[in-house]
């Protein structure tokens with residue numbers, strides 16, 4: 427299934443004057459820092475020298491049909507599941523800035539393939555960057571369940587002051603390293619259960635089942651339940667009945683993953699009438715809202731009798747409950763983390779494990795590093811241990827560069843701008859296709875070579891803004907520290923004891939919601 431353009435740009439952010447802010451989300455931020463100063467203010471002169479918007483190259487819309495048809499599988503020449511290739515084709519055919527206009531019922535998309543320009547735009551973002559995202563969710567939050575979400579509907583699919591106010595309430599506890607440190611042991615426990623689950627799921631030669639990607643989803647659900655709801659959801663149990671709550675949660679997450687793109691791209695009629703798929707979507711979302719509400723109420727009850735001597739005794743959820751005094755904030759925070767924190771990490775892990783299994787030399791280097799840092803496999807992991815896994819982190823970073831899980835980010839222009847010498851009007855949705863820019867010779871030396879060392883050695887070209895897996899600036903991924911933690915714990919635990927292999931037809935990458943290997947992920951797991 428293809429991921430909709432709207433969702434694609436959904437992983438983007440807006441504009442303002444941030445000055446010298448760094449790509450703070452990245453563990454390699456020092457190295458990644460760009461040498462290029464953010465461009466000075468856009469003067470009248472800059473605008474008057476700019477070429478008009480109408481001259482930006484790009485596919486010309488056909489009268490009546492516009493350009494939308496080009497993205498529709500079967501009739502158009504661009505298959506949405508091949509979106510990574512399409513974005514590359516745009517660059518090859520039209521150059522570093524491409525306008526896709528005439529899209530029925532939506533603003534133009536402007537693809538920018540110039541890392542310097544991308545940097546400039548990110549650095550000039552205002553305090554409330556606008557990442558056009560998830561129209562279904564926007565309608566659900568702002569219309570269907572306005573009764574519940576009210577004036578502080580969270581961060582995902584929310585913009586302007588409402589976004590800023592909500593984000594400022596939850597950002598500190600979520601992003602503080604102290605908070606994340608507290609989750610090393612809980613995530614390790616979930617991951618140990620997952621590895622046991624994998625051991626049981628293997629066949630006699632050690633191959634994992636065809637739908638192993640579903641199992642990875644269960645692990646990520648279990649992780650997010652532990653982080654956002656303070657519970658073990660029980661998704662990794664081997665004998666779930668159809669009606670059990672964990673199975674219903676798994677089904678709801680799967681439904682969201684598979685149907686949002688269909689709703690947003692193929693059948694946007696829900697905007698006007700409540701189609702059956704839309705009604706199912708609303709019921710599915712209601713299920714998540716009820717689930718979060720119930721677990722947050724339980725956490726609130728527990729908190730009433732919990733002995734707390736310092737902030738350090740509190741979980742992330744408890745900190746938000748205590749500091750905000752409004753369980754609604756904690757519920758909506760949990761909901762947002764769940765909505766975007768399952769597929770992203772699952773798809774990233776599918777990609778990372780597949781790359782590890784098919785790159786023997788690099789996998790062995792990771793295993794060696796992990797063995798060195800963790801000589802005793804029975805000793806619980808610490809944050810300090812994880813911090814020492816430099817090569818392993820570089821491997822992950824290199825997977826993100828070459829196979830960008832979130833294929834791009836974007837921002838809706840809130841002011842007119844000059845990009846690559848063209849005057850671009852406000853309202854246009856700018857797309858930063860990291861899947862392409864991370865692989866451009868101009869910004870990365872020998873981009874076709876898979877080389878984790880490039881993130882450690884500091885020689886060669888590596889433009890900070892060519893590959894930004896978690897976005898940048900005020901709207902940067904809120905779950906990135908947890909995402910890094912979950913990935914590192916999984917690799918440390920798994921590769922410490924097992925070798926991963928892959929003995930089937932090579933998997934192609936496709937945009938199946940995110941960018942990930944498409945097909946049965948039959949990894950083989952062999953004791954070291």
Ligand code: HEM
Pocket residue numbers: 436437438439557581582583593650762763764766767768770771774831832834835836894895896897898899900901902903904905906908909
């Ligand atoms: C490897 C996994 C992940 C990747 C590649 C990823 C990537 C991204 C990107 C590119 C953005 C947009 C940032 C921007 O606009 O500049 C984003 C936003 C977001 N992510 Fe992640 N993410 C991942 C995992 C997670 C997880 C596990 C969670 C939750 C625990 C999460 C929660 C969020 C939230 C809430 C936002 C919206 C932030 C806002 O709009 O204020 N992400 N993510």
